[in-house]
Amino acid sequence: MRFNPFAPAFRQDPYPQYAALRAEPPIRTLGMWVLTRHADVLAVLRDRTFSAELIPALVARHGGAVDTDLILRLGRASLVFTDNPAHARLRGLVNRVFTRAAVAELEPLVRELAQRRVGGLGHDLMAEVAAPLPVEVLCTWLGLPAELHGQVAGWTHEIRFLLEPGMVRVDDLERVARVVATFAAALREVRAPGLLRELAGARTAGGDRLTEEETALLGVMCFVAGTETTAALIGNAALAVLRGPVLAAEQVPAAVRETLRHESPLQMTTRIATRDVEVGGARIAAGDQVLLCLAAANRDPAVFADPDTFDPSRGSGTHLGFGFGMHGCLGGALAELQARAVLDALVRGPDLRLAGEVRWQTESLIVRSPQALPVSVAVGAQ
Template sequence: MTTGVPTAAAPVRFNPFSAEFRRDPYPMYRRLREHHPVHRTLGMWVLTRHADVRAVLRDRTFSAGLIPRQIARQADRLGVADTRRLQRLSVSSLVFTDEPDHRRLRALVNPVFTAKTLDALRPRIAAAADDLLARAHADGGFDAIGDFAAPLPLAVLGDWLGLPADVRPLVGGWTHDIRFILEPGLMRAEDLTRVRAVLDGFHAMLADVIAERRARPGEDLISRLLAARTGGGDRLDDEEIAFVCVMCFVAGVETTASLLGNTVLALAGHPDQDVLLRRRPELAAAAVGETLRLDPPLQLTKRLATRDVEIGGERIGAGDEVLLCLGATGRDPAVFDRPDEFDLTRDTRDHLAFGHGMHGCLGGALARAQVEIALGRLHQRLGVLAPIPGPDGDPVWQRHSFIIRGLSRLPLTVRGTG
């Protein structure tokens, strides 16, 4: 009988491209964490211990600016010309910037993402969830991803930005294309050309909306970004506002959908925890936190060392790339007891699923709110959700990304009312 966990004698072969890793990366994370936590492979260092990953995330001498460099390098290698707007998007995005640019953008964008703003969005999130469930549920079962988790964040963001109704059906496809910038090394020439054209179209649409909001401001996100000022009078220009909006979709849609899908899958696979959540709906936040710890949507992120540093007895040199396995940190037994169990009663505050330090995810609170509200609406409207028996009911993990862990299909059936 095999357990799925490599034996101590087996060599470490970290391969994030393998089908086995895609299905379940956690046995490999465990192997690395126990036997080779600072692992050199594929031209980079791979870190899997919570303490090591947290330390790098806090250390501002590790640069987050790898993606802009990789986009420029890939465009040059593939001979794709005129990627200037694509490169400007990457170098002016919070997630890819270092100081002092990062501090400036945070000062302008942070005040827009307030708890008060999030509270105002909650009724809209509930309404969007109810609308999707009303349209999706039929014949006693539905696909929790295609019918619910994937369209929910698109609907919420489209509403918050006040996008025209005629473009909202297009934004999901645009977002899927542009998100390739998160993994530039995977792009072929045709991918890069397509992403460049899609970004141009997305930007043109947003430019029109920004001009309209300047003339007639409201309470939407774009109006708030137009009004944002620092104490010194600094403001975002129109292109920067458009880029903030684009990155809200690129960084927020797939991760939120995956977080919701992974949470629903965990609850469907742990009926005792699902029953507990039904009895105590106030544990919705705990259910989301436990999924972020146990099976987070963002599995991997990279940093670039800008100085020589020692981690775990290994010398990491200036210019070395470091792969941080966020997905491994939530199962580190040095931090979490019974790390492979799904338990809504545990304290998950130390998880690193939304990063840590100055690059902690700005949209994390919005993602959590969407999933918490969505779980409540699922329970209230559909009753007990359970996997469909047989291969037709098997969940299908997405295959287009190596950094995101999420489902592309999760068929469920409804059993009673709970």
């Protein structure tokens, strides 16, 4: 069995390869174990002895060829890349302000922005709605000044490559370090009310608080972890609706949840074993990297009936679109809110149709979304 995530055919349609991998014991390739079965992926996500501290491993692999101290500090200030006790400390502080109630308060803003963008939609739903909306929402919530709104998407795209297994080179680290420094410096200057100021003011019962740098780096990671994946969720959900039967307004929340399972925006994530362990028949040694194919697990027929069919009426099940457990996506509720707002606007708006071939983006191995979503108003629609 071979697994080549760089192959053009895989980038356009990975699901036949995922199905073949699920039918066999886990394989080791590209220096990693590849897990595709729902039970195996869930077992690793639940097992806290598997480490998420990938930035130190990435830096060590490049042997100190560049100054990576700031990248290491970004990792230490990130919920994505930390293990306990550091993760528990950060989560305890962030959870004081990044709550479901706080996200719910954003709903009027999110719906207004989504309706405005869908109402002004020209030809490409991906470029005009899905990609800019998450950036606009986060910029507003964090309290960023208007002059930064046009810059953060580019900065985020550069830094996001730290999440890509096996794609980062020495010159990438040099560039990313410069961008992190620029982005963090800009966020340290933000004084307006918003999530950044709330993070800076958060305190534990024992008086612990985030440093100024930790606050800025957490702001950076809000964009890195929460904009391109949310754009992918919006694009994937919109594509499913455009390809499927007419969706009623009350079906929108279920359609978003089914998108997370059927066309997972985050296709895969990586862990490092800290002990010898057996998973799915594979004997994984301490220090081995493990590639968790979330999208493959989400189409496992052992868990989901007729898994390759997009069916909003199915039960939610245990989809892994937002990961699971300690490192489950903190921004999942906000991502779902934005996708629901866009689908609501589409359902209540003009009758749109796909206006061309849909190709999938190829820049990222771990994010799956259309490169573009060409649309037009159906003939005779008002």
